[in-house]
Amino acid sequence: MVSAPETHDLPHPSEASDISDIRVDSVGDFTFPERNKFDSGFGITSKTVDYIADVKGDPDWIREFRHKALKIFQDKPMPTHWATKDLENIKFDEFRYYLSDGQKPKRSWDDVPEDVKKTFDRLGIPEQERKFLAGVEAQYDSEAAYSNIKAAVSEQGVIFVNSTEGLHKHPEIFRKWFGKVIPTGDNKFSALNSAVFSGGSFIYVPPGVKVSHPLQAYFRINSEQFGQFERTLIIADEGSEVMYMEGCTAPKFETSTLHSAVVELVAMKGAKIQYVTVQNWSSNVFNLVTKRGIAHEDAVVKWIDCNIGSRLTMKYPGVIMKGKRARGEVISIALANSGQHQDTGAKMVHAADDTTSNVISKSISIGEGRSTYRGLVHIPKHLKGCKNNTECDALLINSNSHTDTYPAISVRGNQHSTQHEASVSQVSSDQIFYLMQRGLSEAEAMSLSVNGFINDLAKEFPMEYSVELKRLIDLEMEGSVG
Amino acid sequence: MSLEIKNLHAQIPGREILKGLNLTINPGEVHAIMGPNGSGKSTLSKVLCGHEDYEVTSGEVLLDGENILEMAVDARSRAGLFLAFQYPHEIPGVSNANFLRAALKARLPKGEDIDAVKFYKTMYARMDALEMDRSFTSRSVNEGFSGGEKKRNEILQLMMLEPKYAILDETDSGLDIDALKIVSRGVNAMRSENRGFLVITHYQRLLNYIQPDIVHVLKDGRIVKTGGKELSLELEERGYDWVTEEAVAA
Ligand SMILES: Nc1ncnc2c1ncn2[C@@H]1O[C@H](COP(=O)(O)OP(=O)(O)OP(=O)(O)O)[C@@H](O)[C@H]1O
Ligand SMILES: [Mg+2]
Numbered sequence: 001m002v003s004a005p006e007t008h009d010l011p012h013p014s015e016a017s018d019i020s021d022i023r024v025d026s027v028g029d030f031t032f033p034e035r036n037k038f039d040s041g042f043g044i045t046s047k048t049v050d051y052i053a054d055v056k057g058d059p060d061w062i063r064e065f066r067h068k069a070l071k072i073f074q075d076k077p078m079p080t081h082w083a084t085k086d087l088e089n090i091k092f093d094e095f096r097y098y099l100s101d102g103q104k105p106k107r108s109w110d111d112v113p114e115d116v117k118k119t120f121d122r123l124g125i126p127e128q129e130r131k132f133l134a135g136v137e138a139q140y141d142s143e144a145a146y147s148n149i150k151a152a153v154s155e156q157g158v159i160f161v162n163s164t165e166g167l168h169k170h171p172e173i174f175r176k177w178f179g180k181v182i183p184t185g186d187n188k189f190s191a192l193n194s195a196v197f198s199g200g201s202f203i204y205v206p207p208g209v210k211v212s213h214p215l216q217a218y219f220r221i222n223s224e225q226f227g228q229f230e231r232t233l234i235i236a237d238e239g240s241e242v243m244y245m246e247g248c249t250a251p252k253f254e255t256s257t258l259h260s261a262v263v264e265l266v267a268m269k270g271a272k273i274q275y276v277t278v279q280n281w282s283s284n285v286f287n288l289v290t291k292r293g294i295a296h297e298d299a300v301v302k303w304i305d306c307n308i309g310s311r312l313t314m315k316y317p318g319v320i321m322k323g324k325r326a327r328g329e330v331i332s333i334a335l336a337n338s339g340q341h342q343d344t345g346a347k348m349v350h351a352a353d354d355t356t357s358n359v360i361s362k363s364i365s366i367g368e369g370r371s372t373y374r375g376l377v378h379i380p381k382h383l384k385g386c387k388n389n390t391e392c393d394a395l396l397i398n399s400n401s402h403t404d405t406y407p408a409i410s411v412r413g414n415q416h417s418t419q420h421e422a423s424v425s426q427v428s429s430d431q432i433f434y435l436m437q438r439g440l441s442e443a444e445a446m447s448l449s450v451n452g453f454i455n456d457l458a459k460e461f462p463m464e465y466s467v468e469l470k471r472l473i474d475l476e477m478e479g480s481v482g
Numbered sequence: 483m484s485l486e487i488k489n490l491h492a493q494i495p496g497r498e499i500l501k502g503l504n505l506t507i508n509p510g511e512v513h514a515i516m517g518p519n520g521s522g523k524s525t526l527s528k529v530l531c532g533h534e535d536y537e538v539t540s541g542e543v544l545l546d547g548e549n550i551l552e553m554a555v556d557a558r559s560r561a562g563l564f565l566a567f568q569y570p571h572e573i574p575g576v577s578n579a580n581f582l583r584a585a586l587k588a589r590l591p592k593g594e595d596i597d598a599v600k601f602y603k604t605m606y607a608r609m610d611a612l613e614m615d616r617s618f619t620s621r622s623v624n625e626g627f628s629g630g631e632k633k634r635n636e637i638l639q640l641m642m643l644e645p646k647y648a649i650l651d652e653t654d655s656g657l658d659i660d661a662l663k664i665v666s667r668g669v670n671a672m673r674s675e676n677r678g679f680l681v682i683t684h685y686q687r688l689l690n691y692i693q694p695d696i697v698h699v700l701k702d703g704r705i706v707k708t709g710g711k712e713l714s715l716e717l718e719e720r721g722y723d724w725v726t727e728e729a730v731a732a
Contacts, residue, residue: 435581439560441556
């Protein structure tokens with residue numbers, strides 16, 4: 001176990017017992033001066049790609065992989081025919097694609113540079129690690145600053161390292177699955193990530209091993225005019241189980257920030273992967289993430305996804321149910337405040353008999369905030385016994401709010417069962433009046449209403465994360481009432 | 483010390499509903515208001531609590547000397563004003579216990595929390611007094627509650643928040659005879675020399691259980707008659723028509 005520092009500048013989420021226990025002005029809005037040894041400079045060309053490959057000491061096949069991806073990225077148009085035009089406001093020349101201080105990830109917080117340590121202290125990571133995590137990776141801009149797995153877990157043969165280390169030290173597993181779940185050309189942003197990726201986690205869980213505590217990664221953007229492109233690959237071998245959680249924050253900069261991750265999950269026969277995200281981006285982050293898992297026979301892939309903040313989030317976690325009786329789930333919560341667009345959903349591809357998918361999405365739109373749900377469920381004709389359940393509920397807080405639902409359920413054949421429900425509700429002024437009459441402030445009344453709306457989904461999060469979730473909602477509500 | 487309503491005028495766009503209402507409730511007193519449907523009883527209770535639908539065009543409301551009309555809804559509540567709603571709202575996904583905790587916590591200085599053990603002890607005792615099943619603590623506020631259960635839940639909140647002035651808007655409607663007795667017992671237990679009540683009802687029966695000190699008749703946005711308990715008996719017998727006549731004659 002790691003000895004974490006004893007002092008904390010801010011109260012900490014896991015100390016909270018209730019939703020309104022802590023008041024912090026903002027979760028992640030602070031920054032430290034840059035001291036980068038490696039800076040790829042502005043814009044993206046093949047030189048950028050070589051720079052990154054050189055700094056990281058990539059093997060040739062990765063360098064080639066990056067160059068191919070760059071070409072695809074450059075050739076592929078923005079998906080603005082169906083997606084928001086705001087994508088056109090991303091100025092790729094105004095970002096830096098790789099920033100690092102050139103240090104290797106540390107195994108002990110004591111060895112992590114002071115400012116980086118302070119950052120993660122404020123975000124509560126070492127504390128969480130001590131309390132309930134099996135391992136932590138903390139990424140600062142492009143590279144992991146800290147990475148550690150508890151001895152008991154690594155002794156079981158579990159590998160939990162950053163992607164660079166994964167590809168260098170475990171090429172036989174890494175190469176077999178890397179880029180296989182999400183092809184480079186899946187979309188413009190998966191291609192971009194493939195060209196410049198750095199950081200992210202590589203996890204391998206051996207057959208039959210059930211990792212009892214979650215592994216966590218935290219992605220922190222510290223520098224302005226920067227893009228973060230982590231790449232995560234998780235392989236759960238036969239009959240194993242793992243829960244992975246990620247948190248993300250960035251300070252509020254004047255300029256926009258880009259975060260574009262690719263996450264690939266592979267659940268072998270009978271394995272179970274749960275992937276939990278609680279992101280709390282500041283409101284100028286373009287968050288364009290591709291996440292997909294393959295579930296083999298009797299395997300389960302479950303995405304639990306909570307999107308708070310960002311200027312634009314586009315994220316549709318998917319599961320390809322490749323083996324019989326495989327199960328895919330997406331549980332998502334999106335909160336769009338004024339000036340934000342949460343464009344989220346799920347992609348469920350049934351590719352074997354008796355596979356089951358479940359999508360539950362809840363969105364909250366506040367003020368001018370906009371939520372979009374895009375779902376895709378595909379069940380081909382030659383299969384039998386497939387089931388899908390899709391529920392999407394939207395909650396609107398004040399009349400300017402905007403919500404759209406685009407469910408696309410393509411079910412061929414008649415040997416399947418699908419169910420789709422959608423609802424839109426309002427937090428009425430009478431509800432707020434009722435709560436305020438009992439003494440709650442307007443912000444507290446809205447928070448309580450929103451927390452009530454997502455209550456059944458919040459239970460899906462590990463306890464510590466549902467506390468964090470409630471706290472983030474409180475902060476959002478406080479901010480929106482002013 | 484009193485809840486003092488002076489010449490209160492309130493309207494919705496294009497229509498005045500309260501037309502110069504005067505009423506003073508001293509701590510320790512129970513006032514009953516009776517009056518025909520649509521006369522403005524619920525409007526009065528909501529205006530006192532600061533509902534945004536109504537615009538106060540003139541008049542004053544002083545809570546222990548402080549003009550509360552300038553205060554936000556939640557500040558009025560924390561100042562000691564409570565309304566048991568005629569139609570309590572449902573709050574999906576929020577448990578009764580969490581709701582009560584949040585409401586109590588809102589009364590504490592920032593950063594302080596209530597003692598959870600004490601809270602549950604008090605809440606269970608009050609639920610026992612109201613003969614409410616423990617399962618109501620974890621159920622969502624009012625969601626799926628029967629009409630009578632909602633009313634009982636309002637009184638539970640009253641008992642937990644211990645306001646200085648409590649308005650009960652038709653708390654008796656929807657209650658069966660046994661529930662009426664239980665709820666009345668709860669209210670009576672809260673009667674004290676430090677607390678004033680305004681009980682809105684259509685039925686004299688409630689007033690057999692919650693004995694009022696003073697009975698008012700509200701008609702067309704004004705108090706048109708005030709008397710003792712016997713007035714409610716007379717109203718029960720004769721209806722409201724004669725009251726107008728008397729007021730007009732006066
Ligand atoms: N928000 C509102 N919008 C429109 N009309 C309203 C509103 N609130 C009250 N009114 C009207 O004002 C009048 C008084 O309503 P109020 O609910 O105060 O009556 P009440 O005395 O409580 O009646 P009841 O005995 O039926 O409960 C009614 O005619 C009602 O329709
Ligand atoms: Mg009424």
